[in-house]
Amino acid sequence: MGAFSTWSAGKKGGEPALRRYVPERYYDRITGWVKKHGAAGVALSAINPPPVPLMPFLAAGGALGVPLGRFLAAFAAARTARYALVAWLGIRYGRNMIRWWNHYLADYAGVIAWGLLAIFILGFAWGLWKWRRNAVQHRPQPAHS
Numbered sequence: 001m002g003a004f005s006t007w008s009a010g011k012k013g014g015e016p017a018l019r020r021y022v023p024e025r026y027y028d029r030i031t032g033w034v035k036k037h038g039a040a041g042v043a044l045s046a047i048n049p050p051p052v053p054l055m056p057f058l059a060a061g062g063a064l065g066v067p068l069g070r071f072l073a074a075f076a077a078a079r080t081a082r083y084a085l086v087a088w089l090g091i092r093y094g095r096n097m098i099r100w101w102n103h104y105l106a107d108y109a110g111v112i113a114w115g116l117l118a119i120f121i122l123g124f125a126w127g128l129w130k131w132r133r134n135a136v137q138h139r140p141q142p143a144h145s
Contacts, residue, residue: 003058010062012062042060
């Protein structure tokens with residue numbers, strides 16, 4: 001549903017919406033890739049793990065005219081392949097990883113959890129700071145008479 005919603009927003013907004021929501025440094029690469037490869041470009045972005053951005057590719061699919069049927073088929077196939085691989089890795093290596101964790105890192109679980117929480121909070125604060133800074137820079141200035 002999320003991918004369809006983003007595709008629909010891209011279709012409705014067209015290229016002007018892409019220019020507004022896709023960072024300028026990525027715009028040409030993303031639109032060029034989707035124009036050249038169509039649904040396969042969307043599938044490639046959907047199969048990759050983060051930090052590969054997904055939303056700009058989904059919106060570009062709608063804005064650049066990737067047919068809905070092909071879009072949904074490519075997206076579903078890519079996500080199925082991605083999560084099937086993740087499930088296989090979990091089945092294949094999950095118990096070994098749990099044993100490894102319990103043997104080497106269980107005593108440090110609290111420190112690791114607090115460290116990850118600190119990294120998350122710092123990342124969130126940095127993102128909020130950048131967003132607010134960007135909003136202040138793009139605030140319209142009042143006209144002087």
